[in-house]
Amino acid sequence: MSSPDSGVASAPSTAPAGEDRRVLSYVDALREAVAQEMERDASVFVMGLDVDDHKAIQGSTRGLVERFGPDRVFTTPLSEDAMTGVAIGAAMAGMRPIHVHIRNDFLMLCMNQLVNMAAKSHYMYGGAVTVPLVVRSMIGKSWGQGAQHSQALHAMFMHVPGLKVVAPSNAHDAKGCLIAAIRDDNPVIFVEHRLLYFSDAYVPAEPFVTEFGRAAVRAPGDDITLVGVSNMVMECLRARELLAEVGVSAEVVDPISLMPLDTDTIAASARRTGRLLVVDNAWTTCGASAEIIARVVEDPGTGGTVAVRRLGFAPTTCPTTPWLEQGFYPNPATIAASARRMVDPSAAPWEPDPEKAQLAYQKQFRGPF
Amino acid sequence: MAAHDPRLVRTLYRSLRLIRRAEERLAEIYPSDKIKSPVHLSIGQEAASVGVCDALEPDDVVSATYRGHAAYLAKGGSLPAMIAEMYGKATGCAAGKGGSMHLVSAERHVIGASAVVGTNIPIAVGHALAFRRQGRDRVVVCFFGDGATEEGVFYESLNFAALHRLPVLFVCENNHYAIHEPLAKRWATDRLGERVATYGMKTHLVPDADVFAIRDGAAAAIARMRAGGGPEFMECRVYRWREHVGPNEDYDAGYRSRDEAVPWMDGDQVARLAAMLEADVRAAVDAEVEAEIDAAVAFAETSPPPAPDALFAHVFAG
Numbered sequence A: 001m002s003s004p005d006s007g008v009a010s011a012p013s014t015a016p017a018g019e020d021r022r023v024l025s026y027v028d029a030l031r032e033a034v035a036q037e038m039e040r041d042a043s044v045f046v047m048g049l050d051v052d053d054h055k056a057i058q059g060s061t062r063g064l065v066e067r068f069g070p071d072r073v074f075t076t077p078l079s080e081d082a083m084t085g086v087a088i089g090a091a092m093a094g095m096r097p098i099h100v101h102i103r104n105d106f107l108m109l110c111m112n113q114l115v116n117m118a119a120k121s122h123y124m125y126g127g128a129v130t131v132p133l134v135v136r137s138m139i140g141k142s143w144g145q146g147a148q149h150s151q152a153l154h155a156m157f158m159h160v161p162g163l164k165v166v167a168p169s170n171a172h173d174a175k176g177c178l179i180a181a182i183r184d185d186n187p188v189i190f191v192e193h194r195l196l197y198f199s200d201a202y203v204p205a206e207p208f209v210t211e212f213g214r215a216a217v218r219a220p221g222d223d224i225t226l227v228g229v230s231n232m233v234m235e236c237l238r239a240r241e242l243l244a245e246v247g248v249s250a251e252v253v254d255p256i257s258l259m260p261l262d263t264d265t266i267a268a269s270a271r272r273t274g275r276l277l278v279v280d281n282a283w284t285t286c287g288a289s290a291e292i293i294a295r296v297v298e299d300p301g302t303g304g305t306v307a308v309r310r311l312g313f314a315p316t317t318c319p320t321t322p323w324l325e326q327g328f329y330p331n332p333a334t335i336a337a338s339a340r341r342m343v344d345p346s347a348a349p350w351e352p353d354p355e356k357a358q359l360a361y362q363k364q365f366r367g368p369f
Numbered sequence B: 001m002a003a004h005d006p007r008l009v010r011t012l013y014r015s016l017r018l019i020r021r022a023e024e025r026l027a028e029i030y031p032s033d034k035i036k037s038p039v040h041l042s043i044g045q046e047a048a049s050v051g052v053c054d055a056l057e058p059d060d061v062v063s064a065t066y067r068g069h070a071a072y073l074a075k076g077g078s079l080p081a082m083i084a085e086m087y088g089k090a091t092g093c094a095a096g097k098g099g100s101m102h103l104v105s106a107e108r109h110v111i112g113a114s115a116v117v118g119t120n121i122p123i124a125v126g127h128a129l130a131f132r133r134q135g136r137d138r139v140v141v142c143f144f145g146d147g148a149t150e151e152g153v154f155y156e157s158l159n160f161a162a163l164h165r166l167p168v169l170f171v172c173e174n175n176h177y178a179i180h181e182p183l184a185k186r187w188a189t190d191r192l193g194e195r196v197a198t199y200g201m202k203t204h205l206v207p208d209a210d211v212f213a214i215r216d217g218a219a220a221a222i223a224r225m226r227a228g229g230g231p232e233f234m235e236c237r238v239y240r241w242r243e244h245v246g247p248n249e250d251y252d253a254g255y256r257s258r259d260e261a262v263p264w265m266d267g268d269q270v271a272r273l274a275a276m277l278e279a280d281v282r283a284a285v286d287a288e289v290e291a292e293i294d295a296a297v298a299f300a301e302t303s304p305p306p307a308p309d310a311l312f313a314h315v316f317a318g
Helices: A026-040 A064-068 A080-092 A104-118 A154-158 A171-183 A232-245 A263-273 A288-298 A332-343 A360-364 B006-032 B046-054 B069-074 B079-086 B120-133 B152-163 B192-197 B211-226 B258-266 B269-276 B279-302 B308-312
Strands: A023-025 A044-047 A096-101 A134-139 A164-166 A188-193 A200-202 A216-219 A224-228 A250-254 A257-259 A275-279 A307-311 B061-065 B110-114 B140-145 B168-174 B202-206 B232-237
Touching: A023 A026, A023 A171, A026 A044, A026 A064, A026 A171, A026 A200, A044 A080, A080 A096, A080 A104, A080 B110, A080 B120, A080 B152, A096 A104, A104 A134, A104 A154, A104 A188, A134 A171, A154 A164, A154 A188, A154 A257, A154 A288, A164 A171, A171 A188, A171 A200, A216 A232, A216 A263, A224 A232, A224 A263, A224 A332, A232 A250, A232 A275, A232 A332, A250 A263, A263 A275, A263 A288, A275 A288, A275 A332, A288 A307, A307 A332, B006 B046, B006 B069, B006 B079, B006 B211, B006 B269, B006 B279, B046 B069, B046 B140, B046 B168, B046 B211, B046 B232, B046 B269, B061 B069, B061 B120, B069 B079, B069 B110, B079 B279, B110 B120, B120 B140, B120 B152, B120 B168, B152 B168, B168 B192, B168 B211, B192 B202, B192 B232, B202 B211, B211 B232, B211 B269
Parallel strands: A044 A096, A096 A134, A134 A188, A164 A188, A224 A250, A224 A275, A275 A307, B061 B110, B061 B140, B140 B168, B168 B232, B202 B232
Antiparallel strands: A023 A200, A164 A257, A216 A250
């Protein structure tokens, strides 16, 4: 297990051998997944504002238009509402569209189509149609992204039957999940944290699928279970290292897919450690963290035996100024401090050194985009 | 007016008559509560669906609205499956899960209908995009009402279809009301065709529900679309004879008068085409239609309900 600061992230948990020991960034893993699927299946295409420009969605679509042509990789009018409907219609007609949005916030303009059509068509038409659609979007943090460029609204999509929601935390799963999403016959909301884009992991060169609904234990521990969503897996891994310094052994679990959700793996870990702290890069109210905890507590085998707690965005709008923004997000120090309190409520208050708690990806990231 | 081909008159009449009589039968059945979901009747508006769909090939695609019985039937959707759907039976076209507002037919390429106004429009455009990519010579007809033209997604969809010259015939069934609100309270001007024309597409207006004019206009548009001419737009002015939702008339409700409806009823296309047929031809068609409806109602009545575990079937595909 390599540390999240070493440049190579922690998935897969066993270091591969031979040719599989290839290191790839998250953003290149996304691009490779799409390119390989487009090569394999002529029905796959990519649409979205700026997918064919020089910035290429931070590089995640770079080279695709040159390789596959403007019929299969094309920009759209801003029209997010209609473009979502166009993607759904094309999917119903046998294509496999990947609709790319530069920010998750813009999906609010797509909600009618995603909730009322994409999620429901297979059901309300009695199975007569399918909607094999992938909706990619970035979620963000840092560099003053502010109120409308920082949100992670995955829980809104988890709420609606018929949508799948995945939030891979590393380059390996980014590739495996994206290939799985493209091959899935259902609409998949694919959530990518901006700060993960240039994090590296071992990623097989061959196409492979990361199965939805299977959580991964990223690091073992005995005293508390930390569940991180998306980039919060990385922050939980760092928190785990900080906790080790005060003698607390934390297990870190990555749900990978939020819908379907692998409650069994999370509940089993929580029952063993007796404590569950769920950390989301999102608000906690009606959020993924609330859902994960509710499912664990409702699990007949768990009962009232597990202490639970959530961490997420502060219950306020994300401010732009760094002096306020730093209090908005959970970070390895706040995660570790919360976990410590759960494990040992009588211990003296403890705050890890904030400098030590910073992750490489936060230090490296600069704007403006 | 030039005489119309009697075979065409018969074909159009049969379709008009089937839709009219099927809906009249549904209106009779509705108070029995055998149909436990909303129905929005097309009575008075059938000509738009019948005229346009007659110009289509079997492989072409129709996207309908929640007031979609006419479009579904005009495209050849199964009447027994439609009525069974409204009865909530397992044999319904959507296995009982969609009801009157979400009619669908994979065999006849009716790609579904949305209860959220305007939502079907980009879905139809997406089908056209797919057919273009697949190199298939199919066209898409997208039906919607006057209310849908007030949604932003309508203009977004027009723009994209025109930009990519997609084979979509946009057909606005302008029945003058959104639920109970008249155009005068909703539109700054009634120059809908002019608004659409600014996207660079050809527009047509049929002001009187003339089924032949609708058919001929659609046929010409579709021929141009198959030749790569890009999308076109047709406004068919029609009139909704019954209440927005449900089986009854509502001229006593205060928002409109029967006087307003009378010219439309006088111009009823079902009666008009009936009068153009020889008496024996008409009688034969009418008898056929009644028998078809009787059989469809019997099919719905005797079909089994869905099994309880169907509640969870089709949440996800695969």
